[in-house]
Amino acid sequence: MRKTLTGLLGATLLATPAFAAPPKLVIAISVDQFSSDLFDEYRPAFTGGLARLSSGAAFRNGYQGHAASETCPGHSTILTGDRPARTGIIANNWVDQSQTRSDKGVYCAEDERVAGSSTSHYTVSPLHLRVPTLGERLKQVSPASRSVAVAGKDRAAVMMSGQRPDQRWYWDGKRYTTDLVGVRAPAVVAATNAAVAKLLAAPADPLEAPPLCVAKSKSVAIEGGGMPVGAGAFARAAGDARSFRASPQFDGATLALAAGLIQEMKLGKGEATDLIAIGASATDYVGHSYGTEGQEMCLNLLSLDRDLGDFFAVLDRQGLDYAVVLTADHGGNDVPERQQAAGIHDAARVDPALFPAQVGKAVAAELGLKGPVLIGDSPFGDIYLDRALAPADRKRALTAAVALYQAHPQVEAAFTHDQLRRAKLSTGSPDAWSMIERARSSFDDQRSGDLVVLLRRRVTPIADTKSYVATHGSPWDYDRRVPILFWRAGMPAVASEAAIETIAIAPTLAAWIGVPIERGAIDGSCLMSVPGVTCPAR
Template identity: 75%
Template sequence: MRKIITAALAAATMAAPALAAPAAPPKLVIAISVDQFSADLFDEYRAAFSGGLARMASGAAYRNGWQGHAATETCPGHSTILTGDRPARTGIIANTWFDQSQARSDKAVYCAEDERVPGSSSSSYTVSPLHLRVPTLGERLQLASPQSRSVAVAGKDRAAVMMGGHKLDQRWYWDGKKYVTDLAGVRVPTAATATNAAVTRLISAPGEPLESPDLCRAKAKAIAVGSDGKTVGAGAFARVAGDAKSFRASPAFDGATLALAAGLIGEMKLGQGSATDLIAIGASATDYVGHTYGTEGQEMCLQLLSLDRDLGDFFALLDRQKIDYAVVLTADHGGNDLPEREQLAGVAGAARVDPALFPGTAGKAIAVKLRLGGPVLVGDSPFGDVYLDRALSPADRTRALAAAVSYYRASPQVEAVFTHAQLDRAPLPTGDPATWSLRDRARASFDDQRSGDFVVLLRRRITPIADAKTYVATHGSAWDYDRRVPILFWHAGMAAAPSNAPVETIDIAPTLAAWIGLKIARGAIDGHCVTTVPGVSCPR
């Protein structure tokens, strides 16, 4: 399986080139986001890494990186990495929000769609960076250096869009069957055609289970989930022929994305021109594995060790091409294990969410109590942004808001509820995100135009999935297991600089900008250059 997907990367050594870090800016900047790669997982497996993740950990390694905001989802998290801004400024408050002024019947808005296109919906959409309100590093680079190229490749469209931005040379992402682009008029690279052909062949054949090393076998314990006999925890990614969904939730998915990225680097000769180039890579399989199997079973162990190997092969290929590249690796958010396994381990408070907290159910109860018609509440999640029905009169909206806040605050599974007005009045947080209050965390992902009439934050270890028929575990909370992520910088010759100091993902863009000599005006973004990255001279 791995040979088919990463043929261009195979048979490579992991020896990092013994070069002194040059004074000139690196010719290629590689920004990698490993979706749902929490700092907890990084800490847990760090000693077991021997490939690309080991190389990244040997540079400037910040184990206390932060996605400081409360909305720890894919779209908001990716919007911070290469913009230098929090969701409150990027405008990307969630994967999906609601706009009741929409003419279409579907009032949900997907973060990476253009709902102005006829026929677009939040589930069947036209991919677009329309909703991203700020420029990315790649856009800033190309504005200052027109010879520079900017590329994004990811397993998810929203990852590629939020890291790539509004204007770039190539953008490719998986659509469920193949890698596609939303960019009109761009030449389809041979790398995309070849990768799609290889993946099609792979998916059409059965997938044999992966060989499990001792470390992973020790985690192989089947955990019963739900009432239909479903178990997770002891799988090894065996797959029936034609099962593209299982391919997506397997290590092979990241292998394909990295193969495409490597192919584009070679075909476009990124890092080999007169100006610095940038490629953003979204490795999405860890997220799908976490959702499908949880974070503490054999499946996640196999996924991370495989990613470590594939990243090692990817870097070694660049080494052989003698490309001067710098890398940053982080995550869009962390993740929480399935509550059934946590309960067996004695984790306090681990439980699935009460279905009564979903807006549809809560809205009906409030409607009966207040003798109101209509849905009263609009939303699709038991946490995060919840909206009041715009059809209610102003007086009824006031009554419904008070009743809804009381309803949610009365639940033993709810930690806090903040109204739109409360968050609008709150100052934007600063300082160490580890010390932020819950209101600070919610404020960091609040937008006056897009956020709900109130925001619900669940208690620790409450999984907002009620039935586990599709996914068994998730993220999205305001707690540190979802907010804390690794932030790792590496360049050939860089001195090891492990650190426990707090760094935010919004600090990545200004740090990379300083590394390549790109000026960003003071105060133009939320983030700050990290002064402790060896070889980076931050502006004073």
């Protein structure tokens, strides 16, 4: 896809920005499921864009502090400066039993008020994001500034741009599209969609693996019906859009569109500072489809490094004065079968008996109740009591459900709604938070479940592997710890071991570009250790 990136775009002479002035373009990149474990593992092999970013202010111990380490909550923290407890984005999906539609689920980036919207066929919207993004704050103080988002997932684009960006584009499974009404589509959108359609119309040959990736190539059998993983090289049949999404070409296309939008809209060329948020989503789909430690992830990350290098080179040739921050919405865990072979004996797939339907049946049988009793699609996270139960029965059912979950050897903790509501938000270092502090950070009194279940370390909450083989979403550091990298031309290198949160990104960028944020208005604080940033007095 790098041909699309370079072929669509022209070139001008390289110019060196004046480091003392605020950057004219801020680029915020989220690499979905890019854990600090992966960053640490592959950092010596990076030679392109990720190597460049690593040479700036590099924080390898960044944290998405909350327990709900999923895409939507994670992206909601990056450019708001707020934890999910304040953004209201507690998960990718939650349950609202007051809805009149038969589907009681709510997708984080939908407007369920629109007729026909559902969690599977939804109307994309920032409705549920309760706080402003940096782009919104920027445009309030600088109306001439532009706020743009482009991503492989709608929820990434929505949560990083919020309300009323100038442009917002994301992949819908067939093409890059937008939810914005009355906004003229730049010509590069149609050009990128045409290039991707041509790419998908032809089969893809397997990628040539360098020695580093060959050393990781070993087929691993998967329990639960899934195909073996570990030795793939992204060969793809013509028309296979799902495999395209879980391949390095996907991020190449997203970066091509982002670079094209920057050029066509002349972002960073005006008097005011502009902002573009980019969601690189392929790493997440690769992690889900193949795990994090095989040849597939190796090929993907090395390709992302090259594509980011090409992306920055395009901007350099335009003479843009830009600053970059790169982080992730969450990390990920490898397939338990490969972990077990490597001697990680606590790695396991979840017991199907932990799914809410099964626990609900057990509670119903124990207490003589009717109905589903418990509502939810996952064996972890937010689980809801059936509102059709009488209040006394709901209380009995909650007590019984908590006892069943806590007695299971794969469960770390089960917290009730009342326990989390009474718990205080942590103000300490995110690497030292207790389990209830992690769960409290993604708790919302209106949207969270009647109980929140946290699984033990290395328990993968996927039993049926025919669709995905690995995932994230746990309160453990392999899902919470992510890199946070700041870079600008001329920035001296800073390598920090400090444990910081992603909520520090927005106030740091705001200070960099002169966007005031009232003290106490957000959860995060400006990072004084980023060169060139003058943080407001505390």
